[in-house]
Amino acid sequence: MNDKVKSVVIVGGTHGNELTGIHLVQSWKKNQREKDFSDFSVDYLIANTEARTANKRYLEHDLNRCFKKIDLENPSLNSLEQTRAKEINQLLGPKGAAKTDFILDLHTSTANMQINIVLTRIDPFHLQLAAYLKQQLDNVVITSEIELMDDHHFLESIATRGIVIEVGAIPQGALEYPCFEKTQSAIEVALDFVSYYNHSNNDQVTLPDALDEALDLMSYHSKIVFPVDDSGEICAVVHPDLIGKAYPQIKNGDVLFKGFDGKDILYQGETTHLAFINEAAYYDQKIAMCCCRPARFSLETCLRVD
Amino acid sequence: MNDKVKSVVIVGGTHGNELTGIHLVQSWKKNQREKDFSDFSVDYLIANTEARTANKRYLEHDLNRCFKKIDLENPSLNSLEQTRAKEINQLLGPKGAAKTDFILDLHTSTANMQINIVLTRIDPFHLQLAAYLKQQLDNVVITSEIELMDDHHFLESIATRGIVIEVGAIPQGALEYPCFEKTQSAIEVALDFVSYYNHSNNDQVTLPDALDEALDLMSYHSKIVFPVDDSGEICAVVHPDLIGKAYPQIKNGDVLFKGFDGKDILYQGETTHLAFINEAAYYDQKIAMCCCRPARFSLETCLRVD
Numbered sequence: 117m118n119d120k121v122k123s124v125v126i127v128g129g130t131h132g133n134e135l136t137g138i139h140l141v142q143s144w145k146k147n148q149r150e151k152d153f154s155d156f157s158v159d160y161l162i163a164n165t166e167a168r169t170a171n172k173r174y175l176e177h178d179l180n181r182c183f184k185k186i187d188l189e190n191p192s193l194n195s196l197e198q199t200r201a202k203e204i205n206q207l208l209g210p211k212g213a214a215k216t217d218f219i220l221d222l223h224t225s226t227a228n229m230q231i232n233i234v235l236t237r238i239d240p241f242h243l244q245l246a247a248y249l250k251q252q253l254d255n256v257v258i259t260s261e262i263e264l265m266d267d268h269h270f271l272e273s274i275a276t277r278g279i280v281i282e283v284g285a286i287p288q289g290a291l292e293y294p295c296f297e298k299t300q301s302a303i304e305v306a307l308d309f310v311s312y313y314n315h316s317n318n319d320q321v322t323l324p325d326a327l328d329e330a331l332d333l334m335s336y337h338s339k340i341v342f343p344v345d346d347s348g349e350i351c352a353v354v355h356p357d358l359i360g361k362a363y364p365q366i367k368n369g370d371v372l373f374k375g376f377d378g379k380d381i382l383y384q385g386e387t388t389h390l391a392f393i394n395e396a397a398y399y400d401q402k403i404a405m406c407c408c409r410p411a412r413f414s415l416e417t418c419l420r421v422d
Numbered sequence: 423m424n425d426k427v428k429s430v431v432i433v434g435g436t437h438g439n440e441l442t443g444i445h446l447v448q449s450w451k452k453n454q455r456e457k458d459f460s461d462f463s464v465d466y467l468i469a470n471t472e473a474r475t476a477n478k479r480y481l482e483h484d485l486n487r488c489f490k491k492i493d494l495e496n497p498s499l500n501s502l503e504q505t506r507a508k509e510i511n512q513l514l515g516p517k518g519a520a521k522t523d524f525i526l527d528l529h530t531s532t533a534n535m536q537i538n539i540v541l542t543r544i545d546p547f548h549l550q551l552a553a554y555l556k557q558q559l560d561n562v563v564i565t566s567e568i569e570l571m572d573d574h575h576f577l578e579s580i581a582t583r584g585i586v587i588e589v590g591a592i593p594q595g596a597l598e599y600p601c602f603e604k605t606q607s608a609i610e611v612a613l614d615f616v617s618y619y620n621h622s623n624n625d626q627v628t629l630p631d632a633l634d635e636a637l638d639l640m641s642y643h644s645k646i647v648f649p650v651d652d653s654g655e656i657c658a659v660v661h662p663d664l665i666g667k668a669y670p671q672i673k674n675g676d677v678l679f680k681g682f683d684g685k686d687i688l689y690q691g692e693t694t695h696l697a698f699i700n701e702a703a704y705y706d707q708k709i710a711m712c713c714c715r716p717a718r719f720s721l722e723t724c725l726r727v728d
Contacts, residue, residue, distance in 0.1 A: 135705075142655060143682045171706065172478065226593040287532040287593035289702040291659040293680045349448060353597045374599045376449045396595040399441075400477065 118319050121217040121277070121310045125159045125208055126303060128222045130180045130271050131397070132167025133288040136295050137222025140303075153307055155314050156217070163204060163221075163271060166196060171289050173397050180221075181269045185211050188274075201271075209274035218310060219275040220303055224295060225284030226396040227405075228362045230255040231298050234280035235333070236268040240319040241277055243415050245309050247327040252305045255298075257363060258333035259391065259408060279306065285360065288396055320416075330421050334363060334389060334408040342404045343373055343381060352381055354394040354404055363389050363408070373404070424625050427523040427583070427616045431465045431514055432609060434528045436486045436577050437703070438473025439594040442601050443528025446609075459613055461620050462523070469510060469527075469577060472502060477595050479703050486527075487575045491517050494580075507577075515580035525581040526612060528605055531590030532702040533711075534668045536561040537604050540586035541639070542574040546625040547583055549721050551615050553633040558611045561604075563669060564639035565697065565714060585612065591666065594702055626722075636727050640669060640695060640714040648710045649679055649687060658687055660700040660710050669695050669714070679710070 126144065128137030141160045144150070150158035162168060164179045175196050182201035187193055188211060208216040225232070233249055233256060235242050246258045261268065272278025281302045286295045309321070316322045345351040352373040358364065366372070366383050373381035388407040392398060395405070412422035432450065434443030447466045450456070456464035468474060470485045481502050488507035493499055494517060514522040531538070539555055539562060541548050552564045567574065578584025587608045592601045615627070622628045651657040658679035664670065672678070672689050679687035694713040698704060701711070718728035 139656065139682065143657075146651070170478075172476075226596060287702045288595065289705055290532060290700055291656070292665055292700065293659045293662045296659065296682065297684075345452070350445065350597070351449075353599045353602065356599045359598055376445065376602065378603075394596055394598065396593045399595055 118313065118316060119276070120314045121156050123157045123159070123216050124153075124218045124220065124307065124310065125161055125216050125275070126220045126222065127161045127163050127271060129162040129164055129168045130221055131173045131178075131223060132164050132169070133171050133173050134222075134224040135289060135291050136224050136283065136286065136299050138162060138168060139291060140222060140296060140299055153311070155311055158307070161204070161208070164197065164200060166200075173288070180223075180271055183211065183271050183273050184267045184269045186267060187269070204271065205274050211274040214275045216275040217277060219272040219278035220306060221270065221272040221278065221280045222299055222303075223280055223282040224286050224288075225282055225392060226287055227284050227392045227394060228360050229282055229284040229391065230257050230362050231302050232280075232282040232284070233258050233302070234270075234282060235260045236262065236270055236273050236278070238262055238413060238418055240415070240418060241313065242279070243331050243413055243418060244313075244321050244327060245279065245306060246333065247331045247415060248309045248323060249302060249305050250331070251325065251327060253298075253301055256302070258331060260333050260335045260411065263335050263337050281306075327415060329415060331413050331415060333411055333413065334391065335411045336391070336406055336408045337388075338407045339403050340372070340390075340405050340407060342402045343375075344402065350399075350402060351375060355380065358390065358393050358405075361390070361393060363391055365389050424619065424622060425582075426620045427462050429463045429465070429522050430459075430524045430526065430613065430616065431467055431522050431581070432526045432528065433467045433469050433577060435468040435470055435474045436527055437479045437484075437529060438470050438475070439477050439479050440528075440530040441595060441597050442530050442589065442592065442605050444468060444474060445597060446528060446602060446605055459617070461617055464613070467510070467514070470503065470506060472506075479594070486577055489517065489577050489579050490573045490575045492573060493575070510577065511580050517580040520581045522581040523583060524616060525578040525584035526609055527576065527578040527584065527586045528609075529586055529588040530592050530594075530601060531588055531698060532593055533590050533698045533700060534666050535588055535590040535697065536563050536668050537608050538586075538588040538590070539564050539608070540576075540588060541566045542568065542576055542579050542584070544568055544719060544724055546721070546724060547619065548585070549637050549719055549724060550619075550627050550633060551585065551612060552639065553637045553721060554615045554629060555608060555611050556637070557631065557633060559604075559607055562608070564637060566639050566641045566717065569641050569643050587612075633721060635722070636718050636720050638716060638718050640697065641717045642697070642712055642714045643694075644713045645709050646678070646696075646711050646713060648708045649681075650708065656705075656708060657681060661686065664696065664699050664711075667696070667699060669697055671695050
């Protein structure tokens with residue numbers, strides 16, 4: 117027997133200016149889409165209603181960085197979002213002993229992330245779910261945060277299982293149908309998977325078409341910040357050759373930035389792949405892009421096989 | 423003799439999350455670009471520093487809607503931006519008797535507006551300037567606000583002369599080199615024109631290459647709002663066929679929106695052109711796009727000739 121998924125929560129508006137998830141959650145709630153699923157409950161949450169009203173990612177702290185267990189248990193953290201994180205943790209968690217079995221947290225990016233499924237844990241459920249999403253949909257890229265931290269700070273980490281579905285490129289504060297449709301399709305496929313999982317006798321899920329033996333994903337390892345001038349202001353932009361690219365490889369000597377004077381600035385470092393290229397949400401930390409490298413995991417053993 | 427342009431002010435950050443103008447103004451100021459121009463002064467202004475810090479278009483009121491003369495003279499209007507508008511009016515104006523001869527106000531759009539030069543007045547200076555920008559640069563589109571109001575609410579309206587330079591598509595809160603470069607080129611061409619104007623004996627400016635006899639522009643006349651459901655929430659998105667298009671024509675029966683259910687919603691109305699398609703900044707008013715129609719003005723008489 118596996119540990120069945122009885123309760124699913126679909127979350128929108130963890131970032132208040134990512135409208136796709138907000139409108140998708142509202143639309144599903146209005147159309148009572150939860151009735152489509154018989155063997156588990158589906159509930160909805162708009163996570164940061166204040167930021168949504170302000171049409172901002174967050175007001176005081178990024179809500180999707182507030183869910184480390186150590187922070188949820190720290191009474192001195194009480195900004196608007198830190199308080200909201202604790203409320204959500206009581207509602208859907210608490211982290212470590214959660215009443216919610218699976219959280220789908222909906223995000224968008226101003227970068228071309230395609231349908232990015234973010235994993236914060238590597239286990240049979242998540243690896244097979246990710247592989248099933250890749251099997252069923254085009255342009256799915258699985259990324260992993262597991263190299264970055266143990267006690268994860270994402271909202272979805274408070275449930276027993278969870279993923280982030282992040283579609284882009286789309287500007288903040290706007291809706292576009294392809295982004296809405298891709299997000300919706302990813303949710304539908306993920307919920308189909310949950311149903312197959314619930315009807316399987318053990319952790320190896322029985323699916324109509326067998327999955328590949330291994331899952332290829334991109335594992336985040338570091339970030340690249342913008343060059344700044346002597347007053348701390350950004351003085352170069354992401355090189356036009358990289359804008360709009362999905363997870364390109366970059367190697368020592370490739371173009372990376374372009375100064376306002378038009379001069380190219382070259383990448384110096386080990387070969388890597390780039391994600392979140394020129395993500396508008398990261399300008400507050402002057403992060404120009406994130407770095408990730410391919411990794412391959414066996415679906416049977418959950419171990420790296422590359 | 424014409425009325426020479428002695429003082430030019432380049433304004434960025436009238437909207438706090440349109441980074442191109444902010445960084446361009448900072449870059450020009452740092453590099454003392456004002457020294458490149460001998461026959462007029464060039465000064466710089468970051469208009470809404472508070473909104474810039476917050477990375478928002480505005481905090482209480484859209485600053486670029488606060489410059490009607492009647493509002494500038496109304497002591498009861500005292501929100502953050504209304505107060506700031508009065509300060510800027512003292513600094514660069516006052517409107518109607520301004521110490522500034524020409525304001526270039528730098529904006530960006532999340533819609534594909536190309537290099538959009540916005541005119542709020544039709545006279546020999548502005549028509550020839552617009553025609554010169556079209557002659558010198560690719561992808562320049564002249565739009566006119568003159569059908570919309572007399573006492574204009576834009577910041578640039580406080581000077582004797584002024585234009586908005588608005589480049590897109592680019593997300594809010596992000597920088598991209600092509601957008602920076604297009605904005606910079608438009609400024610440089612506009613300042614070249616000022617020099618030619620200052621060296622001409624009358625309002626008909628002597629230029630190296632003669633301008634066309636007439637200027638084609640797009641004149642705004644109305645707006646189209648999003649469909650909403652019974653709770654007032656947006657329930658359809660701009661049709662994917664229109665996303666990314668620059669000033670397309672639309673006629674009765676063409677696709678306009680797509681519901682979250684995937685159903686097309688058709689345009690009903692007179693043939694027109696569309697601008698600011700899915701502009702993120704207009705979601706707060708649920709405006710999906712603006713309507714404009716072609717108009718042709720004689721450069722000699724400043725009268726319509728279409």
